[in-house]
Amino acid sequence: xxxxxxxxxxxxxxxxxxxxxxxxFYAMLSLGLAVIFGLLxxxxxxHGAQFMMGAFCAWMLLAWAGIxxxxxxxxxxxxxxxxxxxxxxxxxxxxxxxxxxxxxLLTFGLALIIEGVFRNEFGSSGLPYRIPPxxxxxxDLGFMFMPIYRGWxxxxxxxxxxxxxxxxxxxxxxxxxxxxxENAALVQAFGVNVPRMVTLTYGFGVALAAIGGVLAAPIYSxxxxxxxxxIIVVFAVVVIGGMGSILGSILTGFALGIVEGxxxxxxxxxxxxxxxxxxxxxxxxxxxxxxGRA
Amino acid sequence: MSxxxxxxxxxxxxxxxxxxxxxxxxxQAANTIRIGVLNDQSGTYRDISGxxxxxxxxxxxxxxxxxxxxxxxxxxxxxxxxxxxxNIARQWYxxxxxxxxxxxxxxxxxxxxxxxxxxxxxxINTGSATSDLTGxxxxxxxxxxxxxxxxxxxxxxxxxxxAGGDSWFxxxxxxxxxxxxxxxxxxxxxxxxxxxxxxxxxxxxxxxxFSSFLLQAKSSRAKVIGLANAGADTVNSIKQAAxxxxxxxxxxxxxxxxxxxxxxxxxxxxAQGLVLTESFYWDLNDRTRAVTERLKxxxxxxxxxxxxxxxxxxxxxxxKAVADMGVAASKxxxxxxxxxxxxxxxxDDAFGAGRIREDGRKLCPSYLFEVKSPAESKAPWDYYKLxxxxxxxxxxxxxxxxxxxxxxx
Numbered sequence: 001x002x003x004x005x006x007x008x009x010x011x012x013x014x015x016x017x018x019x020x021x022x023x024x025f026y027a028m029l030s031l032g033l034a035v036i037f038g039l040l041x042x043x044x045x046x047h048g049a050q051f052m053m054g055a056f057c058a059w060m061l062l063a064w065a066g067i068x069x070x071x072x073x074x075x076x077x078x079x080x081x082x083x084x085x086x087x088x089x090x091x092x093x094x095x096x097x098x099x100x101x102x103x104x105l106l107t108f109g110l111a112l113i114i115e116g117v118f119r120n121e122f123g124s125s126g127l128p129y130r131i132p133p134x135x136x137x138x139x140d141l142g143f144m145f146m147p148i149y150r151g152w153x154x155x156x157x158x159x160x161x162x163x164x165x166x167x168x169x170x171x172x173x174x175x176x177x178x179x180x181x182e183n184a185a186l187v188q189a190f191g192v193n194v195p196r197m198v199t200l201t202y203g204f205g206v207a208l209a210a211i212g213g214v215l216a217a218p219i220y221s222x223x224x225x226x227x228x229x230x231i232i233v234v235f236a237v238v239v240i241g242g243m244g245s246i247l248g249s250i251l252t253g254f255a256l257g258i259v260e261g262x263x264x265x266x267x268x269x270x271x272x273x274x275x276x277x278x279x280x281x282x283x284x285x286x287x288x289x290x291x292g293r294a
Numbered sequence: 295m296s297x298x299x300x301x302x303x304x305x306x307x308x309x310x311x312x313x314x315x316x317x318x319x320x321x322q323a324a325n326t327i328r329i330g331v332l333n334d335q336s337g338t339y340r341d342i343s344g345x346x347x348x349x350x351x352x353x354x355x356x357x358x359x360x361x362x363x364x365x366x367x368x369x370x371x372x373x374x375x376x377x378x379x380x381n382i383a384r385q386w387y388x389x390x391x392x393x394x395x396x397x398x399x400x401x402x403x404x405x406x407x408x409x410x411x412x413x414x415x416x417x418i419n420t421g422s423a424t425s426d427l428t429g430x431x432x433x434x435x436x437x438x439x440x441x442x443x444x445x446x447x448x449x450x451x452x453x454x455x456x457a458g459g460d461s462w463f464x465x466x467x468x469x470x471x472x473x474x475x476x477x478x479x480x481x482x483x484x485x486x487x488x489x490x491x492x493x494x495x496x497x498x499x500x501x502x503x504f505s506s507f508l509l510q511a512k513s514s515r516a517k518v519i520g521l522a523n524a525g526a527d528t529v530n531s532i533k534q535a536a537x538x539x540x541x542x543x544x545x546x547x548x549x550x551x552x553x554x555x556x557x558x559x560x561x562x563x564x565a566q567g568l569v570l571t572e573s574f575y576w577d578l579n580d581r582t583r584a585v586t587e588r589l590k591x592x593x594x595x596x597x598x599x600x601x602x603x604x605x606x607x608x609x610x611x612x613x614k615a616v617a618d619m620g621v622a623a624s625k626x627x628x629x630x631x632x633x634x635x636x637x638x639x640x641x642d643d644a645f646g647a648g649r650i651r652e653d654g655r656k657l658c659p660s661y662l663f664e665v666k667s668p669a670e671s672k673a674p675w676d677y678y679k680l681x682x683x684x685x686x687x688x689x690x691x692x693x694x695x696x697x698x699x700x701x702x703x
Contacts, residue, residue, distance in 0.1 A: 011513045018506050116336075124340035126526055128561035131537070138539050144509060145539040219537070220502050221529050221559055225337065229502050264496075264506040269468055272497035 007265055010143030015261045021150045023257020024157035025212060029230065030237040030249035031161055032208035035168070038244035039181050039201045042092060043100055045108035047234070048227030049115055050206045053080050054213025055222045056118060059129050069132040069218070076214045077207035084206030088199050096198075111228070118224040126221030153215050160211065161250045168246055177201060236279045242292020252290060323390060326364040327616055327624065329355075329609060330391040332382060332406065333421055335371035338499055338525040339398045341555040343421055345369075346602040347396050349592040354609035357588075361617040372397070374499060376405040387413040392625055393612055396605055400424035400471035410435045415628040418612060420604035423524070423551060424474040425691060428655040432698035435628040437635060439656045440573045440604040440645060443471070444691040446550050447478035449571035449660045449684055452486070454518050454548050460488035462548075463516035465507045465531060467523040468495040475522040475550050491516040498523075504531045508540050517546060524551045529559050536564055554599035557665055557677050565677075566667040573658050573689075574600035574644055575678050585643035597675040598644075607644045608656075611635060648686050653698040660689040 003009065029051060036044045057079055058072035067075065087110065095103045130136075135149040168174040180187045180194050188194045213227075220226055237256055241248030256275055263274040282290060331348045334340050348369045355365045368391070372379035379402035383394055387409065394410065397403045398421025410417035411433045419427055420439040423446065427438040462483050466472040472495065480490045491514040494507045508531070511519040519540065521531050528549055535547055549556075552570040576586040576597045585606070589598055598606075615634040616624040624631045636650045645658040663678035671677060693701055 008513060011509065014509045014513075015506055018503075018509070021505075022503055119336060119340070123555075124337060124344070124526070125342075125555045125559040126529055128559065128564070130563075138537075145542075147537045147539075149537070219534070221526060221533065223526060223559075225526070226502065229500065261506060264494075265510065268494045268496050268507065270497075272500035 005266070011265065012262075014144035015265050016258060017144065017146065019258035019261020020254060021154055021257070022260060023254035024154045025216060025230065025253075026234055026237050026257050027161055027250045027253025028157050028212040028215075029209060029234040030241065030253050031164055031246065032205040032212075033234060033238050034241070034244055034246050034249040035164065035208070036202060036205035037238070038246065039177050040092075040198055041096065041100065041181075042103040042107065042202075044202075044205065045104055045231070046087070046111040046114065047107075047205075047209050048229075048231030049111040050080055050084065050209040050227070051213040051216070051230065052118065052224060052227035053083070053114065054210030055129070055217040055220075055226060056122070056127075056213075057210065058214045058217045059127050059222045062129065063127075069214075073211065073214050077210040080210035080213075081203040081207030085199055085203040087206075088202040092202065093195070093199070111231075115224050115228060122224065124223060124225065126223035126226075129217040129222050131218040149218060153219070156211075156215060160208065164208070165246050165250065233275055236275045240275075240279050240282045240289055242289025245289065245291040245293075248289060248291025322364070324625075325621055326366055327393070327613070327621060328366045328368065328391045329393045329395055329612075330382075330386045331367065331369040331395050331605065332372050332379060332386075333369070333396040333398050334374055335369070337374050338527065339374065339421070341559075342525060342553045342599065343396055343398055343601045343605065346593055346596060346598065347421070347605045350589065350598060350602050350604075350606035351395060351609045353589055353592055354606045354613070358610060358613045361613075363616070363621045365613065372399070372402050374399045374402060376401045378402075380405045380409055383409040384413075387415045392416060392628075393418065393609075393631075395608060395612075396421045398422055398601065399469075400426075400474065401469050403427060404431055404470055407431060407433055407436055410628060413628070416612065416624075416631045417628070418608040420608055421601055423471050425478060425696070426470070426474060428651075428653045429691070429696035429698055432653045432696070432700055434654075434700060435632055437608070437632060437650055437654045437656055439608050440600050440658055441571075441660070442655075442690065443475040443478040443551075445573075445660050445684075445689050446475065446571050447482050448689070449662050449682075450548055450550055450569060451479040451482045451520070453569060453662055453682065454546065455483055455486040455488050459518035459546055459548070460486070461491050461516045462488065462518045462520050463491045463511040463514045464493035464520045464522050465504065465511060466493055466495045467498040467527060469498050471524070472498065472522045476520070479520055479522065479548075479550060493522075498527070501527065502530055503534070505534050505538055507531075508535050508538055512538075512540050512545060517544070518548050519545060520548045520550055522550055524553075525556065526559075528552055529556050532560060532568070533564060553601055554597060554675070554677065558675070562666060562668045562671055562677065565665045568665045569662065569681065570665070571660055571662055572600045572678075573660050574598070574603055575661065575663065575680075577676065577678070578661070578680070581643040581646065595674070603644045607640070607642045610642055611638075611640050614638060651693060653693060653696055653701050655690055657686040657690060659686050660684045 054076050057076040061067040061072045131149045138145045138147045184194050237252050241252035263271045333343050335344050370382045383406045393416045397419050400422040403419050403422025418437045423443050425442040425444040464476045466476045557565045619634050640648045648658045650656045662682040
């Protein structure tokens with residue numbers, strides 16, 4: 001096959017596909033952040049820690065209770081989502097009237113504490129979690145080996161993103177949520193329990209992070225730093241997409257995964273920086289983000 | 295008294311131990327040797343030494359016993375950042391720490407090397423791999439303990455080339471350590487008639503997905519993919535190489551630096567058959583088993599690896615030198631202590647008999663191991679079988695090839 005910009009075409013296709021897979025993680029995580037920010041006005045810095053907790057929860061279910069991947073995919077988000085609800089009730093709900101900065105600092109502190117506890121308990125080098133047998137193996141696409149599991153991650157991420165978008169944009173519940181962010185007092189006057197709805201929304205956002213964690217567990221080693229490595233990038237994705245924009249965070253997540261993938265071929269040393277360069281440019285040109293409303 | 299209650303207290307508060315130090319009376323301080331263990335307590339390299347390296351140091355102090363002076367062990371987290379490491383090192387040396395020990399992450403290891411020289415204090419590096427510590431950047435204040443990139447390249451790289459792996463592609467962590475390991479291995483490959491097809495340098499420590507680099511390596515058609523990285527990065531690289539079927543079709547993976555905890559993290563199912571080099575294995579001989587047994591109350595169910603136990607070996611040898619020349623003289627000049635360490639022979643249960651060369655290199659044998667299959671492993675941490683031993687005098691770069699200015703031509 002021909003070369004494109006001096007790179008063999010099969011290699012380039014492979015990188016595009018890999019970028020899409022990483023983009024799926026960015027999209028899933030930034031979606032949770034966007035939901036929480038959009039409806040609660042909280043910059044949830046604990047999102048990476050909650051992603052990590054999701055992965056650890058899957059590992060614990062398997063190692064301690066013999067519960068496999070598929071059940072973990074359902075149980076882990078419920079368990080971690082519930083811890084999110086407890087956090088919201090105990091701490092975060094006290095901050096809604098204050099500036100964004102307080103929520104950011106609180107959740108950042110919580111993230112450090114959670115990561116520290118896990119590091120003390122489990123060390124830093126990670127725990128093995130195997131790919132479920134139904135999804136192990138790979139397809140030979142000609143230009144690359146495509147592990148079946150990675151394909152599943154992309155499909156699962158797409159389904160999740162689409163479902164979340166539909167719930168928030170097209171259902172009655174979503175309409176309540178959006179109304180509550182515009183004018184909470186008025187929605188409450190119509191008989192909707194707004195504080196409970198907000199609590200459940202936080203729990204839902206956290207559950208999204210936990211599902212991401214379970215999906216990531218077989219790919220990356222399950223270790224306490226796995227979330228903090230990702231969270232900064234994901235924040236950049238949210239900022240580029242436009243804070244609080246659901247669709248924006250999904251599309252930017254996938255797009256930036258691809259951009260990063262291509263950078264890994266053309267200039268690998270810069271692959272960790274490229275997203276932030278894009279963020280700086282977007283902030284200069286469109287401060288509200290690509291899909292945000294100024 | 296070997297470890298005082300105060301010293302334990304000081305150690306437990308880590309980097310904020312300065313008030314505890316200053317509470318010592320003047321007379322006490324003059325008769326107390328302070329060892330500062332500076333390493334990664336919270337990141338990628340924590341499990342390789344971290345808190346275990348501190349425990350191994352304390353074990354050395356305990357075994358050394360009372361020779362008429364007190365010994366204090368403190369520790370701090372350098373977070374793998376040179377600026378953080380240099381700040382702590384300066385503060386420590388200024389406030390009476392006599393020896394800085396461990397310091398993994400070559401970029402930090404090299405930075406602290408300069409501080410020790412500037413302040414004329416003693417510095418034993420056991421954690422960094424870069425061979426520059428005893429080469430271009432060697433120092434009369436510094437001893438480099440149980441391994442370096444040259445020794446790894448010679449043992450693992452040499453064995454791979456001999457087995458027919460004559461074309462290489464490197465996946466390299468983009469900082470001092472990765473560059474040194476890539477350079478030293480590349481030199482061996484070329485000297486043996488092989489060639490290097492290329493390399494990618496990825497951002498450290500911000501990378502956790504290696505699939506892209508593995509595919510680039512595969513498409514270079516090199517027979518061997520050299521992983522010039524360490525810790526969680528190596529674990530992730532190997533895991534993902536298996537996932538993407540990189541080894542199908544005969545491509546081999548060379549984990550140029552891998553420690554026992556990494557194998558533990560990967561699990562034998564994935565790690566089996568990998569070839570790697572260490573200078574210590576707990577189940578190597580009666581002496582290593584004995585010291586591992588003695589460390590058990592401190593390390594619990596974790597086994598020591600060459601990085602954590604090097605702190606034991608190094609602290610023990612340092613204390614011998616101090617006892618030999620007196621506390622006052624040892625405190626006065628780091629160069630003098632290090633010279634004394636070079637003059638007396640080393641011998642301990644972890645690394646056996648050895649010596650320290652004039653360029654600061656501690657000599658010990660290197661061992662080439664193969665990771666056992668799950669069926670071969672009989673007990674927890676029963677992971678390695680010995681393939682080959684390189685004797686101490688041949689394991690490291692010849693004295694005159696390092697470019698160290700301490701070596702007389």
